[in-house]
Every structure is written in C-alpha cells, then in structure tokens.
Amino acid sequence: MSENEKIILTGDRPSGKLHIGHYVGSLRQRVALQNKGEFKKIFIMIADTQALTDNFANPEKVRASVTEVALDYLGVGLDPSRVTIFIQSQVPELTELTMYYMNLVSIARVERNPTVKAEIAQKNFGEGVPCGFVCYPISQTSDITAFKATTVPTGEDQKPMIEQAREIVRKFNDIYGPVLVEPDILLESNEACLRLPGTDGHAKMSKSLNNGIYLSDSADTVREKIMSMYTDPTHLKVSDPGHIEGNTVFTYLDAFSKPEHFERYNSGFASLDEMKEQYKKGGLGDVKVKKFLNEVLQEELAPIRERRAEHEKDIPALYEMLKKGCEDARETAAQTLSEVRRAMRIDYFG
Secondary structure: OOHHHOEEEEEEOOOOOOEHHHHHHHHHHHHHHHHHOOOOEEEEEEOHHHHHOOOOOOHHHHHHHHHHHHHHHHHHOOOOOOOEEEEHHHOOHHHHHHHHHHOOOOHHHHHOOHHHHHHHHHHOOOOOOOHHHHOHHHHHHHHHHHOOOOEEEOOHHHHHHHHHHHHHHHHHHHHHOOOOOOOEEEOOOOHHHHOOOOOOOOOOOOOOOOOOOEOOOOHHHHHHHHHOOOOOOOOOOOOOOOOOOOOHHHHHHHHHOOHHHHHHOOOOOOOHHHHHHHHHHOOOOHHHHHHHHHHHHHHHHHHHHHHHHHHHOOHHHHHHHHHHHHHHHHHHHHHHHHHHHHHOOOOOOO
8 A cells, every 4th residue: 555545543632731742752743744745634633532531520621622732733733734633522423433343342351451551550540440441442443443544653652552453453354344444553763752751750741740841831931841850860960970861851852852953052062972971971060951952942842832822813713623624524434434334234224
C-alpha cells in the first residue's frame, strides 16, 4: 500500500490543556505528517467519551477542555483544511462499533492490558473502576477501525492498546470477512520525546502534579518553570562533576535542541554532546544550562502561543470548525458501520 492510500487516526483525551510532553510525543509529528501531504486522510479526535470514563462526575471539566485542546491543536499548526478534527461523542457510530467489538474480547484479556493496569493503579480507583474505563481499549479500537486507519501516531505507552486493536481486527475479519483494517503504530524517532518527564523529574507530566509546561503558558511562566527544574541533586557547585542520566534539563535539550541553537544563543559550546561532556567533568553550572534551555523552548513555543491567542479571539469560529469536522468524521464512520452490519448479517432493512 502506498503512502497516499494510508489513513491516520490519532487524538487526545480532553482533561486539561496540552503540554510540551504532548507536543514532542505526538503533536509535532502530526504537523509534520500533515505538511508532507503523503497520507490520504488524517483524522484527529478529541476523545471526550474516553475522558468521561474517569471524569463522569465532572462533565464541565471535560467540556471546557475540549475547547482548550482544540485551541492547542490550531496553535501547534494543525490545519482544518488538511486534517479532520472532531469530537468523539459527536460520532455515535463509534459507540455502536464498541458494543459489537466487546463480544470479541474476554474480560480477562482487557484486564491484562498493561496500559489499562498501569492507569488504573495511577488513578487509585480501588474497587470502584468504571466499566467504561476498563473497556477503553475496545472503544479505542472502534475509533481506529471506524476510519479504516492504517497508521496510529502515538506514544510508546500505547503499544499494548494498538496490539489489542490488531487482535480485535483479526478476530472480526476471521469470523465475518475482511472488513476492518489492521493498524500499525507510528512512534516518534527521538527517544527523549517518547516519555518526557515532568519538570520535577517525575516520569509523567501531569496537571495534578503541577509539573508540566503547557503550550499556553506565558513566556514568564515558562522561564520560571525552567529555572526551578530538577537537575542533579549531587551537583551542588559549578566545579562538581554532574550526571546527565535522570537530569530533566538535559532530557528536554535532547528533545528540543538543534545544532543551530548552539551558535544562535552563544552557549559557549558547539553541540549538545560537548555541553554534556563539560557538565560531566565539572565547570558548568545548572543556571547556565537552564538559561540555554529557556532560549530554545521560548523559540519553539512563541509562535504556538501567538497562533493560539489569535484563535482564542473567535471561539464561535472554533466551534464551527469542530462541527464541520464532526460531520465529516461521522460520514466516514457511518460507511464503515454499514459494512460491519452487513458482514454481521444485521442489516435487516438494507
């Protein structure tokens, strides 16, 4: 299959504003894929139905976050004339497909999914795990297959979800015939981007931990967060040898810095490797490294912040864009659902 016959489906849960972890992990890649123009269709979903599985008592939070995520999408440079941005709950065909796929998966298999297990532990549900949350790999499969997506750009932690989707597709096609498309995962090639840590060194950036740098943060806020970032606790004096591993500032430089930054911002080093070597030997202070990271990040985030602010001035236009995206997405999903019903022999009046 050639690239221009391939279709992308990806998206985000609207549980708050998006941060730079989302940006380097997927958003930046989506913009690059959009600009290459090599894919037949790119669908980008705001997964509000999924967000409600663990925010069911707080629908206003999800509703407000849909707006924030849409603004972040436009801020990073996603173009609604080239990609289809839509809201999951506004495509009811996805829910119907989920119901059919539930019959193809055992409860034990869903509960074995490592991503689901990790997220249940993280959210401290205890005995009160909502059924919708446990079953969201099945919902995710319906999202992917409804658009016959061949490619799912996502983070490394989603590998088990894509594998489960492939299993469901194979089982459906074995029973009913070759209707669904088996998707492939597309990962960011820069390893530092796959799981960007929080500013405090925690493995995950999150609103609850207050350790994220958000795409909508002001320049001053970004600077403050960088200057208070976790580095190497043993690097007490400039002359002390420092450690790169687990040093959040250097992880961010791995993800964001480019060769031209070293000349542009007069860092005193020809490359990131040279800067790392000096830090490891001693003689390079954390403040200097953080100031350099601030220059790099401000350059990356300034145009995003400006575009986002422009779109924020016209929220009705934003919702018109989303409405059009939902209509386009629903048309495609309805076609797939029709094929699924026919294959399952439940197209009674067709």
